[in-house]
Amino acid sequence: MEFTGKTWKFGDNINTDLILPGRAQLFTEEEQLRCVFEANRPGWIDEVAKGDILIGGFNFGMGSSRPAARSLRNTGLTCMIAESINGLFYRNCVNWGFLALECEGISTAIEEGDEVQVSFEDFKVKNNRTGKTLQARAIPDVLLNTMKAGGVLPLLESEGLIAAPV
Amino acid sequence: MGMTAIEKILAKNSGQAIVKPGDLVVVQVGTAVLYDNNFAPSIWRDILKVQNPESVVVVFDHRVPAKDIISATAQKIGREFVKKFNIERFHDVGPSQGISHVLVAEHGYALPGTVLVCGDSHTCSAGVFNCAARGTGAPDMFYAVTKGETWFRVGETIRYDLTGKLTAPVSMKDVFLHIADTYGSHANLNVEFGGPALANLSMNARRTMTTMCAELSAEFATFEPDPLLLDYIRERNPEPFEEQYPDEDANYLDRRTIDLDKMEPLVALPDTVLNNSQKVGDVVGTKIDQAFIGSCANGTLDDFAAAAAVLKGNKVSSEVRLIITPGTQNIYLDALRQGYVETLIEAGAVVTSATCGACGGAHLGILSAGESCITASTRNFKGRMGDPDSKVFMGSPATVAASAIKGSIADPREIVG
Incomplete structure (x- = not known):
């Protein structure tokens, strides 16, 4: 699994209240999507395009357990790459099926708008502008397979443990 | 190992x-x-x-x-x-x-x-x-x-x-x-x-x-x-x-x-608690519109006791809304029996029923643009308690109670202690 896409760059400690504000917590998925980054980057949601890639700093996704990873997935981003990802947010990336990599040095190796090439086979990230390649942290197979399969809900559904979406 | x-x-x-x-x-x-x-x-x-x-x-x-x-x-x-x-x-x-x-x-x-x-x-x-x-x-x-x-x-x-x-x-x-x-x-x-x-x-x-x-x-x-x-x-x-x-x-x-002997009241400045606190004395006088004590972190009977100790015989500033939310209805009842609720309401606080409430900006005390709050709750992210242009400072229940009296961030040791 490999993607090439245009990057959007965010800083350190981006929290879930920024990704998905509290006021939107019980909104529908479509309504939640409209609120992504409204406080720190108003208008971004209209600029991001299908196939783009998000670059984050340290401890991306700190904060609450809300379905912020699902909202990022719903923006059309193919994946995200951060210096480090908050533990709870990482769980949500796995379980909502949003591909996410931790890669040391990514925030200095990429300038916003650079095109990057990401492999979810060997976990290499290449900046197509500079030619520089970084090695991201490998994702354990069981977690990667869950991410690729769209998270745990399709799995639970296939095992007859939860109902299909209404 | x-x-x-x-x-x-x-x-x-x-x-x-x-x-x-x-x-x-x-x-x-x-x-x-x-x-x-x-x-x-x-x-x-x-x-x-x-x-x-x-x-x-x-x-x-x-x-x-x-x-x-x-x-x-x-x-x-x-x-x-x-x-x-x-x-x-x-x-x-x-x-x-x-x-x-x-x-x-x-x-x-x-x-x-x-x-x-x-x-x-x-x-x-x-x-x-x-x-x-x-x-x-x-x-x-x-x-x-x-x-x-x-x-x-x-x-x-x-x-x-x-x-x-x-x-x-x-x-x-x-x-x-x-x-x-x-x-x-x-x-x-x-x-x-x-x-x-x-x-x-x-x-x-x-x-x-x-x-x-x-x-x-x-x-x-x-x-x-x-x-x-x-x-x-x-x-x-x-x-x-x-x-x-x-x-x-x-x-x-x-x-x-x-x-613990060396600890003193601290206040976290808005947006994060990480590497972002000051001694209360360094922010004393910062004007606030709302003060909140509650949440899973500070809605206990100990917190009611701390707030009541500061507020007893004092009045909440007319410029400030002090909202206090117990962690459970049992805590509410205990606080009532101990006389804390009476003390708090007499001082001018609003005591709500048990809920996460204002902590997550869900209900019972949401901030408008430009407003400042000092909170004894869990989190002070930008926009956490309401409008993204509101500010959330964080302190202990005693610091929040003292600030509610003064109408601006205050040192609780000047009132009790």
């Missing part, structure tokens, strides 16, 4: 002799706590099978009593789930109402040495009971409830040895702000507390600390077991358990001593 307390709990519940940092473990879930947001139509998927209904707790806390149609709908779905699977440990609007993490403490649901998961980030609160308690996402909760297990990445552990003794009005909130200010993020790390100071720390005070560890981005927070902890659980839950002590040769990433 020995194991830390949290490594031993994860080893025990994953059926392994040893676990170490870097491992990915699958553990049996002892307690799974569902709350109102999980039942929101945009999240909920009808559960067809529950692995063990006796391990499940259902709580409505974020928006109780229902504040709008969508939260009312979520709670209706939750009640249907409870009925369908005969969930006995159910906390609806009424006498057993409260914030999930506070109810878990009040009822002794989190047994030492076990695993507890809940789809709220402050679940690390129950780590105070020597329990591997972690906030997860909603899909994790569907998995845990239907399959009875979950997974964790095992991180390194930082050990904090607490020494000395706190002197009121300095509280555990100030100790937490000191740790967050001094050491910053603990992302992907576990935090273990122990040391001689435990002998003088109530379970409420300790739980303020573990709850706030979510703000350090810690994986697990836990306390070393002691008689106070073990008796607290035994008084509330007859189930047997095996508490887990850290090995003497446990491998810690770092070991830090915090002298």
Whole structure:
């Protein structure tokens, strides 16, 4: 699994209240999507395009357990790459099926708008502008397979443990 | 090499002799706590099978009593789930109402040495009971409830040895702000507390600390077991358990001593608690519009006592709204019986029923653009308590109460102490 896409760059400690504000917590998925980054980057949601890639700093996704990873997935981003990802947010990336990599040095190796090439086979990230390649942290197979399969809900559904979406 | 307390709990519940940092473990879930947001139509998927209904707790806390149609709908779905699977440990609007993490403490649901998961980030609160308690996402909760297990990445552990003794009005909130200010993020790390100071720390005070560890981005927070902890659980839950002590040769990433004698009131500036606090004296006089005491971190009887000690015989500034929200209805009743509620209302505070409420900007005290609030709750992210252009300072309940009197951030030691 490999993607090439245009990057959007965010800083350190981006929290879930920024990704998905509290006021939107019980909104529908479509309504939640409209609120992504409204406080720190108003208008971004209209600029991001299908196939783009998000670059984050340290401890991306700190904060609450809300379905912020699902909202990022719903923006059309193919994946995200951060210096480090908050533990709870990482769980949500796995379980909502949003591909996410931790890669040391990514925030200095990429300038916003650079095109990057990401492999979810060997976990290499290449900046197509500079030619520089970084090695991201490998994702354990069981977690990667869950991410690729769209998270745990399709799995639970296939095992007859939860109902299909209404 | 020995194991830390949290490594031993994860080893025990994953059926392994040893676990170490870097491992990915699958553990049996002892307690799974569902709350109102999980039942929101945009999240909920009808559960067809529950692995063990006796391990499940259902709580409505974020928006109780229902504040709008969508939260009312979520709670209706939750009640249907409870009925369908005969969930006995159910906390609806009424006498057993409260914030999930506070109810878990009040009822002794989190047994030492076990695993507890809940789809709220402050679940690390129950780590105070020597329990591997972690906030997860909603899909994790569907998995845990239907399959009875979950997974964790095992991180390194930082050990904090607490020494000395706190002197009121300095509280555990100030100790937490000191740790967050001094050491910053603990992302992907576990935090273990122990040391001689435990002998003088109530379970409420300790739980303020573990709850706030979510703000350090810690994986697990836990306390070393002691008689106070073990008796607290035994008084509330007859189930047997095996508490887990850290090995003497446990491998810690770092070991830090915090002298409680040296603590003083701190205030976190808006947007984060990480490396962002000042001594209260350095921000005294900063004007505020609202003051809040509550949440899973500071809605305990200890917090009511601290607020009442400051507010007794004083008046809340006419420029400030002071909102106080108990963690559970039982705490409300205890605070009423102790006379704290009367003191607080006479001083001009509004005491609400038990809910997460203003802490998450859900209801009962939302901030408008340009307003400032000082809060004794869990989190001060930008926009957390309302408009993105509002500001949230964080302090102890005593500091919040003192600030409510003055109309601007104030040092509680000038009023009591």
